[in-house]
Amino acid sequence: MNKILGHIQNLKKRGLAVLIDPDKASETHLDELILLSLEAKADFFFVGGSLISSDSLEMVVQKLKEVKSIPTVLFPGNAQYISYDADAILLLSLISGRNPEYLIGQHVNAAMNLKRSGLEILPTGYMLIDGGKPTTASYISNTTPIPRDKPDIAVATAVAGELMGNQLIYLDAGSGAESSVPANLIRQVKSQIDIPLIVGGGINTASKAEMAYEAGADLIVIGNAIEKSPQFISEVAKIASEPAFQ
Ligand code: 1GP
Numbered sequence: 001m002n003k004i005l006g007h008i009q010n011l012k013k014r015g016l017a018v019l020i021d022p023d024k025a026s027e028t029h030l031d032e033l034i035l036l037s038l039e040a041k042a043d044f045f046f047v048g049g050s051l052i053s054s055d056s057l058e059m060v061v062q063k064l065k066e067v068k069s070i071p072t073v074l075f076p077g078n079a080q081y082i083s084y085d086a087d088a089i090l091l092l093s094l095i096s097g098r099n100p101e102y103l104i105g106q107h108v109n110a111a112m113n114l115k116r117s118g119l120e121i122l123p124t125g126y127m128l129i130d131g132g133k134p135t136t137a138s139y140i141s142n143t144t145p146i147p148r149d150k151p152d153i154a155v156a157t158a159v160a161g162e163l164m165g166n167q168l169i170y171l172d173a174g175s176g177a178e179s180s181v182p183a184n185l186i187r188q189v190k191s192q193i194d195i196p197l198i199v200g201g202g203i204n205t206a207s208k209a210e211m212a213y214e215a216g217a218d219l220i221v222i223g224n225a226i227e228k229s230p231q232f233i234s235e236v237a238k239i240a241s242e243p244a245f246q
Pocket residue numbers: 019172173174175176177199200201202203221222223224225
């Protein structure tokens with residue numbers, strides 16, 4: 001039942017999740033992303049976004065489901081963005097914020113449907129880190145990201161998230177962030193938690209990907225850069241093929 005969580009906990013290489021925003025995915029574009037993701041041996045497809053305006057979520061999930069070797073994980077902006085045909089869902093508690101709607105409200109709305117669904121639930125302490133400009137995630141969630149020069153706040157927040165029972169911590173500078181999560185913040189959070197660490201937001205060069213892995217990210221998430229240039233998947237795959245630090 002905990003297949004996906006087990007996969008993340010036992011990654012033998014640096015993990016790579018390809019994030020697909022249903023609003024931006026045409027069928028042809030998806031075909032290309034799928035081929036490149038297979039070649040790159042990506043670990044997961046993440047599907048979602050803070051705001052989804054189209055009705056493409058189901059189409060995207062159905063298409064990704066055909067790829068048996070890469071699990072599809074929902075990364076929902078709220079309780080409406082759920083497809084019961086995915087493999088798993090990041091049940092995000094926005095622990096960097098103080099908005100009860102994203103700490104428990106949306107979860108209550110979705111709870112009974114999630115319980116009935118076959119989705120694997122991945123309780124995730126989700127933390128927005130200032131990425132240099134306001135992001136859709138901070139605007140929509142009406143929360144303030146953690147300042148990027150305050151690793152002590154990030155560490156205490158991540159530790160609280162783990163103590164509360166989350167199985168994953170996700171540090172996110174937000175989609176299209178000018179600056180990705182700083183290395184020293186990743187390093188300090190990683191040194192204080194025992195659960196896997198996911199890092200994303202603004203990773204748009206090979207050196208930013210390397211920096212995130214080097215600092216301790218177990219899994220990195222890339223969306224925007226791949227939308228702009230799908231070949232970027234192959235570039236990151238080379239860096240990710242290093243054995244994971246044990
Ligand atoms: C955003 O972490 C993800 O929530 C990915 O960000 O789109 O900037 O890669 P990018």
